[in-house]
Amino acid sequence: MPLRRGRGVHQAGGAIVFMMRDTQTGEIVFCKISAAALSRLAGRPGVRLEDAFDENRLTIEAIASRMYDAGEKKPVIQEDDV
Numbered sequence: 001m002p003l004r005r006g007r008g009v010h011q012a013g014g015a016i017v018f019m020m021r022d023t024q025t026g027e028i029v030f031c032k033i034s035a036a037a038l039s040r041l042a043g044r045p046g047v048r049l050e051d052a053f054d055e056n057r058l059t060i061e062a063i064a065s066r067m068y069d070a071g072e073k074k075p076v077i078q079e080d081d082v
Contacts, residue, residue, distance in 0.1 A: 003029060003065040009053065016053045020064060029074065031064040036079035 006019035006028055014035045019028055035049055041059065042052035053060065060077065067075035 003061070003068050005061060009050075011049055014049075016049055018053070018060075018064075020061065020068075022068075029064075029068060031075045031077070033060055033064075033077040034079060037077050037082045040079050040082050 002023050003020040004023050006021045008019040010017055012032075015032050016038065017030060017032050020031055021027065022029055033053065038049050038052035038056070039045060039047060041056040059082075063077050063081055064075040067077070067081070
């Protein structure tokens with residue numbers, strides 16, 4: 001996994017934006033996960049985005065890292081990605 005957890009998570013326009021770091025370069029990588037993807041991961045409707053993110057953070061980070069490995073420099077996780 002070339003990305004590792006960075007600092008900073010915030011809600012932005014119905015999604016969660018979170019930061020990770022490239023383990024080789026140290027560069028900050030901005031990642032995003034949609035509300036629909038968070039709801040699917042949480043497995044229940046109406047869940048707070050922050051709670052869904054916290055509960056599924058390891059999975060979300062692994063998906064973002066795979067997307068980064070595949071060449072996406074600013075991974076955006078959509079419902080179909082989870």
